[in-house]
Amino acid sequence: MKNIFITFLILMVVWILLNNSVQINILIPGLITAFIVSLLVCRQCEIFTDYKLTPKAFAYTIIFLFVFFIELIKSNLDVIKRVLSPSLPINPGIVEVKTTLKSKFARMMLANTITLTPGTLTVEVKDESFFIHWIDVQTDDIEKAGNEIVKKFEKYLEVIYG
Amino acid sequence: MELVGAIFTLIGALVLLVASIGLIRMPDVYNRLQVGTKASTLGTIFSLFGLVLVNPGWAGKLILLIFFVMMTNPVSSHVLARAAYFIKIPLTRRTVVDKLKVSDSALKVKAD
Structure with a gap:
């Protein structure tokens, strides 16, 4: 329904x-x-089953879109800076992060968001782990990388999709 | 208003230009995807937004377009990166860490 x-x-x-x-x-x-x-x-589909139809979830969706857009612009400036600097300052690698989100749709949104934000690209999703190609690896520790990459989006998605 | 729109479109075009320079400069397929996804998304958004300012009558359709680009671009680049990884396209020599290789021996058997 x-x-x-x-x-x-x-x-x-x-x-x-x-x-x-x-x-x-x-x-x-x-x-x-x-x-x-x-x-x-949509008789059998269950994409939106986890979406909460409350005012709070709606408000958070709007805030999430704003945060997302700001991160998108930041990521672009970052990439432009890297491309145009003569020494090509990249430090790439694939790191693993864990997510606490349960809903499938929320995970998809998270993977999408990660791909569009500073220097990160989701390569593989397996159970709770996201494998992320990071253009400038700062740490290969699961916890620390998680704090750096996913935490800021996770807190919104958690409210929206539960 | 038209001038502002033109400036936005120009910025978008410049971002797209940087994206294509990045495609040439980056050392391997994953880094190229990074530049390609991000810069092309913002470039497209800026160009379309400039068009919205120049011609407000098209606003609805262009906003839809922006939304579709924002939703589909990351999906396609994720799938490309995943496919590239599983047919073993090598990472560049400057790569510092590859967690996926260590942890997916089970998946590798399936891929073979």
Whole structure:
């Protein structure tokens, strides 16, 4: 039920953004199509089962997007600096970090976020371990690397997906 | 407004330029993916955002595009990196640590 509802909401938002208007004669076909599609596609899917439909989770989603965007810009400045400096100051390696997140969707979001943030790229996910290619390895200790890479996002995702 | 939009688009283009320089300069496939993912994501976002400012009528569609780029780019580069690792494309000689190699003897048997 929750899956169908969230899929429906997302489809509706996409429809409105694509049409760029909220007139009633445009909204109604969208409503019908989104309803049918979400029923057909999402009878068995369980992507959003862990998403909490509370105001707090919603607020944290917004904050998370902001934090994410700031980290994205920071990571880009960092990469640009490395690429343009003549000595190519990289120190690459693959490190392991552990996550405490249980939900599949939250883990996917975390892996995505890691990939888009400063100098890190998720190479493999196995059980609780993320193997991360780090362009500038500072420590190969699981705990310390975890603090450095995943902690700042984990605390938001924990609230959002539980 | 048009001027600001043009400046944003220009910044985006410059970031994309740096990304392509990075592709040439980086020593192995993983570092290239790093540069490729990050810089191209921000470059695309800036260019599209500049377009939003120049032509506000397209805002909805362009925001959708930005969102799709942000969601799909990391997935594709993760899959590429994973595939590259499991067909044993070597890491560069400057690599300092490789935890995955140590801990995945079980997975290696499966891959062979």
